[in-house]
Amino acid sequence: MRERKLVRCETCGAELPPRGDGPGRPARFCSRACRQRAYRQRSGEQQPEAVAGQQPMAVRLPASRDAFIGRAQELADIGVLLRRARLVSLVGTGGAGKTRLAAEYAARAVATYPDGVWIVELAPLTSDHLLAQTIASALGVREQGDEDTVDTVIGALQDKRALLVIDNCEHLVDASAALADALLSGCPQLRVLVTSRESLDLPGEAVLRVGHLTLPDESATLRSDAVQLFVERAKLLRPDFELTEANRPVVAEICVRLDGMPLAIELAARWVRVLAVEDILARLDDRFELLSRGPRTAATRHRDLRATIEWSYELLDDQERAALRRLSVLSGDFSLDSASAVCGLSPQRTLRLLADLDAKSLVVAVPGVVQRFRQLESIRLYAREKLAEAGEVDNTTERLVEWLTSLAETHYVGQMLHTVDDNRPKVHDERDNLLRAVEWTTARRDERLAVLAAALGGAWRRHGHTVQIRKLLEAALTITPADNRYRCLALQELGWFTYNAGDFRRTKELADEAMALEEPRGRPVVLARNLTLLTVVHQALGDPAASVRSAERCAELLRRQDLPLDAAVALHNLGYALMSAGDLERAAELIEQSLPTYIELADPVKRMETLHSAGALALERGEIEQAADYFRRSLEACPEAGLPAVDTLEGLAVVAAHTGEPKRALLLGTAMATHLRKWRLGREPYWQRHVDTAMATARAALSAQAAREATEAGERMTLVQAIAYSLRETVADHDDSPLSQRELDVAMLTAEGLTNREIAVRLSISERTVETHLLHIRTKLDLRTRAQVAAWAVERGRVSSRR
Secondary structure (H helix, E strand, O other): OOOOOOOEOOOOOOEOOOOOOOOOOOOOOOOHHHHHHHHHHHHOOOOOOOOOOOOOOOOEOOOOOOOOOOOHHHHHHHHHHHHHOOEEEEEOOOOOOHHHHHHHHHHHOHHHOOOOEEEEEOOOOOOHHHHHHHHHHHHOOOOOOOOOHHHHHHHHHOOOOOEEEEEOOHHHHHHHHHHHHHHHHHOOOOEEEEEEOOOOOOOOEEEEEOOOOOOOOOOOHHHOHHHHHHHHHHHHHOOOOOOOOOOHHHHHHHHHHOOOOHHHHHHHHHHHHOOOHHHHHHOHHHHHHHOOOOOOOOOHHHHOHHHHHHHHHOOOOHHHHHHHHHHOOOOOEEEHHHHHHHHOOOHHHHHHHHHHHHHOOOOEEOOOOOOEEEOOHHHHHHHHHHHHHOOOHHHHHHHHHHHHHHHHHHHHHHOOOOOOOOOOOOHHHHHHHHHHHHHHHHHOOOOOHHHHHHHHHHHHHOOOOOHHHHHHHHHHHHOOOOOOOOHHHHHHHHHHHHHHOOOHHHHHHHHHHHHHHHOOOOOHHHHHHHHHHHHHHHHHOOOHHHHHHHHHHHHHHHHOOOOHHHHHHHHHHHHHHHHHHOOHHHHHHHHHHHHHHHHHHOOHHHHHHHHHHHHHHHHHOOOHHHHHHHHHHHHHHOOOOOOOHHHHHHHHHHHHHHOOOHHHHHHHHHHHHHHHHHHOOOOOHHHHHHHHHHHHHHHHOOOHHHHHHHHHHHHHOOHHHHHHHHHOOOOOOOOOOOOOHHHHHHHHHHHOOOOHHHHHHHHOOOHHHHHHHHHHHHHHHOOOOHHHHHHHHHHHOOOOOOO
């Protein structure tokens, strides 16, 4: 056997292990550390581009050509994360502005990294073979003979306090992860900032999702970063472009329709040279044709919205592409169950695909909601095109319709209400998808239309929508035959809309027709639903005895079912009917009997409704303080703004009229009347009498000037503001406000329902500063809670200077 030649490490002299007789270069070093020391010994001070010496290494950043808009919070977050972690990934969908954000941070952070800041663009690379060489070239590091390029780069950066930005690495994510891991392991002071459509998934990696720019709302269009970006880019092409009262809502709608995505907004803004903003908005349904004319020198995927999304789509495997296509039939946000239905897969497999698509920024998990997701509108429209190309539109939509029909039938036929701990899908969560299903079945005159239209009506009714769904239900009944097993459900739902609109005669006709259809079928829950409608309409038509009879039969029907919450609803409704008929003693007994079950099992909206009933009963009995307590508890049970809050807020207005607070009474009463008119809803006659009496009492107690001011303030008040105002305890007047303008801004934004973080972004200050301002506000005004601050701002009509 041939004697092996002894080979030693060129740096430390340690014996190297044998490599055999195979091909390959002979080993020269025993470890990476020795290789790096050898590099430093060779390079000495002779390569200024690779060794910092006493001067900072060259900063290689692209110069900005236009203004950077927004992202104040994200810039702050990047700095915080890079202090905590050495690898930070900016992750988001194509066109979200990750590259621009990273470049902006890098430019601002040059002083923080004395040994250098670089951006390395990977998008032009089509394979990972040149990845290390691209990094080395960007750093100005020359390759060293036969030394591994990664080791050469590590040797150049090993002792350097530097920032390396690796841009657009989603198509080389595995190789980028391996390279970043090697650099961070060998360079203890290096920080790496990555932009990608998915994270590198490395130990110690911090991930910051880059989403949409702040979007406009009714009260803060000018503070929207999305709108500011549109205006700024439009002015570059048309210097006379201005945001006016006339075009402000149109620009706001453009930004919302484009999901607040910077690339799409910039591409849309380029059209102001030849189109009015109204024309741009009208053409967004064909956005891929419209948004395809970016700057000539930009990369293709930044000149064309379709190309931007295509870049991500081509990186998916076949199963991910199929899932993305099929999810495009879902509108708005969607659940795991609906996604599983349209994909035709098990929930477990669907969840895995959703997680993969979320990681690649092609679906987004809805914050704060378990297992609900959404697609950005542009991605959904692109995926829908792909669905049509694949010939899958009919089959996928049919799966959605079948699932929604099963969900709606379970809700309307199996039980009246879901219990609060019921984790099954809820029909009211699917209102956007129900609308698509209704449109689909209407076009095909499908028998499932009636139950889907009823479900959509129920979902929209609790959110105050009336006109559109009423027309839709009437159209559904026109094409639904009399023997359709779902027809009575649509009749009942239309009956609730006509009842809320004050058309009690029409409601009675609909309920009678539904009753005639349902009696022979013997479905107890469906029958109970109809009896509930008859209970309220008899009361509205001035027949309390018939109202009580309907309520009693409903209670008896549900008492025999194993549905404790539904039985409690029936008892509550019977109690309310008895109260309207004047039997207060028996009404109190039944409402109090139903309350514990409501509190334990009902969702917040139903708890709000029954606590309102308890408050109304206390008013009838002259127990004003008890009534106020029930109404406050009702609002606290469901503090979000919505139609169910109206009756409770009116209850508090009635209480205010009884307790010597006429201004409060008139302000709240006017606010609720304004919203009811906006929604084209009426009050039931029994409750209307209470409210009318209270408003008359309040006006009589005020001067004409004070009554006019309270009325005008109420007409301006949003539901969110009314709830904040009504929940506060009585506070002293502070007409001569001791607050600074910034403190007034914070107080007003608090009244608009913003969180501390949202206020900080709006005012370009830190969250800690917001907390300090709120502390000063409470101290100066002698207030104890955030709700009191909101109420004070609303009552005094304070307006933010940032509007």
